[in-house]
Amino acid sequence: xxxxYKVEGMSCGGCSSSVEQAIKSAAPxxxxxxxxxGGLVTxxxxxxxxxxxxxxxxxxxxxxxxx
Ligand SMILES: [Cu+2]
Numbered sequence: 373x374x375x376x377y378k379v380e381g382m383s384c385g386g387c388s389s390s391v392e393q394a395i396k397s398a399a400p401x402x403x404x405x406x407x408x409x410g411g412l413v414t415x416x417x418x419x420x421x422x423x424x425x426x427x428x429x430x431x432x433x434x435x436x437x438x439x
Contacts, residue, residue, distance in 0.1 A: 374416040378436035379428055382408055387433070394431035398423050412439050
């Protein structure tokens with residue numbers, strides 16, 4: 373099941389790949405899709421929101437919550 377989260381601070385393709393890599397290394401096998409314009413990150417295959425939150429924050433971005 374996929375979940376979409378609001379993330380602040382992503383401004384370019386480098387940011388979106390940082391977020392993507394961070395989530396994928398915290399949750400191997402996860403699917404991650406970033407929508408820069410809306411500041412949205414859709415994650416597939418991770419049940420625990422906290423795993424996503426920590427990965428996003430550790431990568432230097434602000435995890436707002438479920439979108
Ligand atoms: Cu950037």
